[in-house]
Amino acid sequence: MNGTHWTIVAYVAGLGLMWGYAVALWVAGRSVRSGKPPS
Amino acid sequence: MNAVYWSAAAASSALAVAMLLLYTPTEATMGPIQKVFYLHLPVAINTLLACAAVFVCSIGFLWQRRLWWDDLASAAAAVAVLMGSVTLLTGMIWGRSAWGVWWTWSPRLTFTLVLWLLYVVYMIVRPAVESRERRAIVSAVYGVIVFLDVPLVYLTAKLLPDIHPASIELAGSMKLTLGVWFIPVTLISVGLVVGRYRLKRRSAPSAESPPHPQEGTRGRRPQHESQIA
Numbered sequence: 293m294n295g296t297h298w299t300i301v302a303y304v305a306g307l308g309l310m311w312g313y314a315v316a317l318w319v320a321g322r323s324v325r326s327g328k329p330p331s
Numbered sequence: 332m333n334a335v336y337w338s339a340a341a342a343s344s345a346l347a348v349a350m351l352l353l354y355t356p357t358e359a360t361m362g363p364i365q366k367v368f369y370l371h372l373p374v375a376i377n378t379l380l381a382c383a384a385v386f387v388c389s390i391g392f393l394w395q396r397r398l399w400w401d402d403l404a405s406a407a408a409a410v411a412v413l414m415g416s417v418t419l420l421t422g423m424i425w426g427r428s429a430w431g432v433w434w435t436w437s438p439r440l441t442f443t444l445v446l447w448l449l450y451v452v453y454m455i456v457r458p459a460v461e462s463r464e465r466r467a468i469v470s471a472v473y474g475v476i477v478f479l480d481v482p483l484v485y486l487t488a489k490l491l492p493d494i495h496p497a498s499i500e501l502a503g504s505m506k507l508t509l510g511v512w513f514i515p516v517t518l519i520s521v522g523l524v525v526g527r528y529r530l531k532r533r534s535a536p537s538a539e540s541p542p543h544p545q546e547g548t549r550g551r552r553p554q555h556e557s558q559i560a
Binding site for chain 1: 424530
């Protein structure tokens with residue numbers, strides 16, 4: 293792996309963690325609003 | 332946070348990535364790995380801001396004894412852990428290419444790891460305290476104390492000999508890219524704090540503090556806006 297590959301890994305992991313958490317919160321919020329547990 | 336807010340965060344993320352790929356030059360000495368810096372610095376700053384939010388909310392709770400301060404503090408602590416994880420991860424990837432090692436026990440790296448661990452402990456310990464009121468008090472006192480590590484993280488690289496750079500000279504286009512990257516990272520960070528806080532408030536009456544079987548009504552959670560004492 294060269295510098296370009298590691299840079300891509302860093303951005304995919306970093307943005308993936310942040311946006312993944314946002315999506316998880318959205319799913320949890322939707323299930324709370326509907327009164328059903330997340331599947 | 333509504334759809335417009337998250338659309339703005341997504342659009343600014345896309346713009347920042349596009350600038351990274353199409354506009355920002357590759358740094359001559361370090362090569363493409365230097366571009367990790369445009370994500371690393373905004374995330375690191377937002378980690379410290381989330382820690383500061385925990386500190387302010389903890390002070391607010393100890394002063395007013397209103398439970399929403401505690402909910403906001405715990406939401407900010409969760410985001411501090413998330414942003415701290417990304418800071419450490421991107422820093423390690425950068426360090427492997429720049430220094431040849433994944434990790435070194437330099438002052439700034441060590442204090443950053445300690446900071447991350449302190450807020451991980453904050454998140455682990457909270458559910459262990461059953462009483463809602465006691466949990467809020469313990470968390471607030473802890474949230475004030477652990478904030479002492481934040482100035483150490485900031486100052487160590489400036490005051491002590493450290494492999495971690497204290498400041499980096501950037502060309503104009505690089506500065507612009509760095510500035511643009513602050514927008515999506517800050518929007519996401521704030522959005523996550525608010526989103527987690529709202530989720531906590533919505534789910535709190537049923538999930539936050541169920542009455543202990545032996546406590547009868549003593550362990551029942553007070554109303555949201557009520558004062559504990």
